[in-house]
Amino acid sequence: MDDHRERRGLRESATFDRLTIHEIQRAADTGIYDIRGFGAKRKVPHFDDLLFLGASVSRYPLEGYREKCGTDVVLGDRFASKPLHLDIPVTIAGMSFGSLSANAKEALGRGASAVGTSTTTGDGGMTDEERGQSRTLVYQYLPSRYGMNPVHLRMADAIEVVLGQGAKPGGGGMLMGQKISDRVAHMRTLPKGIDQRSACRHPDWTGPDDLAIKIEELREITDWEKPVFIKIGASRPYYDVKLAVKAGADAVVLDGMQGGTAATQEVFIEHVGIPTLAAIPQAVQALQEMGMHRKVQLIVSGGIRNGADVAKAMALGADAVSIGTAALIALGCNHPRWEADYEKIGSAAGFYDDYHAGQDPAGISTQDPELSSRLDPELAGRRLANFLRVITLEAQTIARACGKSHLHNLEPEDLVAINMEAAAMARVPLAGTAWIPGQ
Amino acid sequence: MKSISLAEHSVREVNQLLHDQARELTEGQWRITEPDGRHALACGLDQELHVVIDGHAGYYCAGMNQKATVEVNGTVGVGVAENMMSGRVHVHGNASQSAGATAHGGLLVIDGNASARCGISMKGVDIVVGGNVGHMSAFMAQAGRLVVCGDAGGALGDSIYEARLYVRGSVESLGADCIEKEMREEHISELRALLAQAGMETNPAEFRRYGSARQLYNFQVDNADGG
Ligand SMILES: Cc1cc2nc3c(=O)[nH]c(=O)nc-3n(C[C@H](O)[C@H](O)[C@H](O)COP(=O)(O)O)c2cc1C
Numbered sequence: 001m002d003d004h005r006e007r008r009g010l011r012e013s014a015t016f017d018r019l020t021i022h023e024i025q026r027a028a029d030t031g032i033y034d035i036r037g038f039g040a041k042r043k044v045p046h047f048d049d050l051l052f053l054g055a056s057v058s059r060y061p062l063e064g065y066r067e068k069c070g071t072d073v074v075l076g077d078r079f080a081s082k083p084l085h086l087d088i089p090v091t092i093a094g095m096s097f098g099s100l101s102a103n104a105k106e107a108l109g110r111g112a113s114a115v116g117t118s119t120t121t122g123d124g125g126m127t128d129e130e131r132g133q134s135r136t137l138v139y140q141y142l143p144s145r146y147g148m149n150p151v152h153l154r155m156a157d158a159i160e161v162v163l164g165q166g167a168k169p170g171g172g173g174m175l176m177g178q179k180i181s182d183r184v185a186h187m188r189t190l191p192k193g194i195d196q197r198s199a200c201r202h203p204d205w206t207g208p209d210d211l212a213i214k215i216e217e218l219r220e221i222t223d224w225e226k227p228v229f230i231k232i233g234a235s236r237p238y239y240d241v242k243l244a245v246k247a248g249a250d251a252v253v254l255d256g257m258q259g260g261t262a263a264t265q266e267v268f269i270e271h272v273g274i275p276t277l278a279a280i281p282q283a284v285q286a287l288q289e290m291g292m293h294r295k296v297q298l299i300v301s302g303g304i305r306n307g308a309d310v311a312k313a314m315a316l317g318a319d320a321v322s323i324g325t326a327a328l329i330a331l332g333c334n335h336p337r338w339e340a341d342y343e344k345i346g347s348a349a350g351f352y353d354d355y356h357a358g359q360d361p362a363g364i365s366t367q368d369p370e371l372s373s374r375l376d377p378e379l380a381g382r383r384l385a386n387f388l389r390v391i392t393l394e395a396q397t398i399a400r401a402c403g404k405s406h407l408h409n410l411e412p413e414d415l416v417a418i419n420m421e422a423a424a425m426a427r428v429p430l431a432g433t434a435w436i437p438g439q
Numbered sequence: 440m441k442s443i444s445l446a447e448h449s450v451r452e453v454n455q456l457l458h459d460q461a462r463e464l465t466e467g468q469w470r471i472t473e474p475d476g477r478h479a480l481a482c483g484l485d486q487e488l489h490v491v492i493d494g495h496a497g498y499y500c501a502g503m504n505q506k507a508t509v510e511v512n513g514t515v516g517v518g519v520a521e522n523m524m525s526g527r528v529h530v531h532g533n534a535s536q537s538a539g540a541t542a543h544g545g546l547l548v549i550d551g552n553a554s555a556r557c558g559i560s561m562k563g564v565d566i567v568v569g570g571n572v573g574h575m576s577a578f579m580a581q582a583g584r585l586v587v588c589g590d591a592g593g594a595l596g597d598s599i600y601e602a603r604l605y606v607r608g609s610v611e612s613l614g615a616d617c618i619e620k621e622m623r624e625e626h627i628s629e630l631r632a633l634l635a636q637a638g639m640e641t642n643p644a645e646f647r648r649y650g651s652a653r654q655l656y657n658f659q660v661d662n663a664d665g666g
Binding site: 028029030031032144145148149150151153177188189190191193194195199203204205210213214216217220221222223224 | 450451454455458478479482483485497498499502503505517518521522524536537540541543556559560562563578579581582600601656657658659660661662663
């Protein structure tokens, strides 16, 4: 079809390509910006632009399956008396009940618990389903404070103070009316059916000095037991990480621009924030300069899809990673078995991103009882556990090839970049050279 | 009555003693002396205690309170009774910003003035302020009632949801989607009850009521294409 057009001399504009034209037409039709879920879809320098240098003569590899390659991680032992001990360094990111169905939340808890890792609540409070099925549950403390209460705070295993999200640093959450069911409305103390926009600023503190006092309060309320994480969207990670550490964080969660979201303006998703790859070295530098690398753990998210991504994030200095979109896909999001249903709502398996609309054929990003009953939490939890096992094995495979007996022993020295952008951002040499742009 | 001085004990020690009462109630009456503006005092209580703080408290005094009654004989810093669930917090003085922020229940009484953002994101609490409140009070207020016996600063009730606001004095300006509403008999009677609970001798008929115009509840979509 395209060839045919070209033969006829029709030339698509690089500036006004078909997607751009479609968006102008859509805006003119509706008078409202495009809102969607998923993460940034544009191409940015990413982990795919890095390669590992496997061992040979100058380095000594470990035997594939036989030799030990540790994967465990302790998060939050700076101040908390009960830090998290996880078996694998891949955690499940905070995704709200409201954006996700109760079954999906339960499935995330089941999958994470089966492999000894943590899951996280979200903007909307803690549900019994997820607490019940999550061995280790991190409780998000967000600007909206929807459903926030001290009972759940004490029931949590860690507290994550959310300052931002990679998909929308500087923006608050959204939940469209279709998804504000009776239960969601009740949990958030909101009228049913409204298009809810969460606050982007915390209501009772401004600036890093106040944040330190806020953290002190959270610790007092929970008797200094729980680790306190601070989650930031990647924009100025060098400064934000320093301030988070100064404010008393036990761990920093750094979410790059490719990070998923349940509902955000497309213009925000695609144009605000910096790529995960560019954010990690800045964060690590900040920690190192403070003498806090490995003392305040760095948890990286935003576009983590496989064991290579896990290994690369860790080699750049992360202590653990966190996944959102990949976890939903493992549960069954965008699965071809629902192809006909995706077509009906104008999408396709592999393209579906209308998490905000609440019509998810896979029963994950919906509050519709009929649709959410399509997701069997036990089965979906098993699928997630399988996926988490695979990516852990993949990361171990790479680490062993680099001669590392623990994923934490991976280091920047194990990496090269295949293009200049990635070399400059990740601060590793361009493959085949000793050149790190900017250094 | 047990009295503890913060000149001799740390905030951690004092809070731990109070928290221990949630497990087993051995002493219901507490007096905390020489607070000297310390933060996070008497926060996270979860028992029917009566705690009196003799002096000034810092940020987040009585934060996330459940069941307890906390009285402060002095001023309080930012976020007094923030996210309170139940119980009663009474400040016999002035309060800084974000008093009663996001609180879900209980009663917060401030005898003096409260600064900016009083009742921000409130989710069911009742707040009665004897004096004035600063700008952006009841910002995004979701539920509960805010009573101001004096004046309110600019942008009162900006982006408000279902909270009800009663102001006796002047309102510098109303925030987005906040409007004045009719003061009906049911409102006068709920206000009378609130004022009585707070111990304020003010005539409920002198107040005006404000709330949401509900114009921002849903996005406006045009569908110019006739869809
Ligand atoms: C459906 C969905 C809901 C989300 N909800 C929240 C939330 O409530 N709070 C939050 O901090 N981040 C939220 N996020 C962002 C994730 O916590 C995480 O930062 C992001 O998904 C990581 O990037 P990835 O999706 O590429 O793995 C959400 C993401 C998705 C996909």
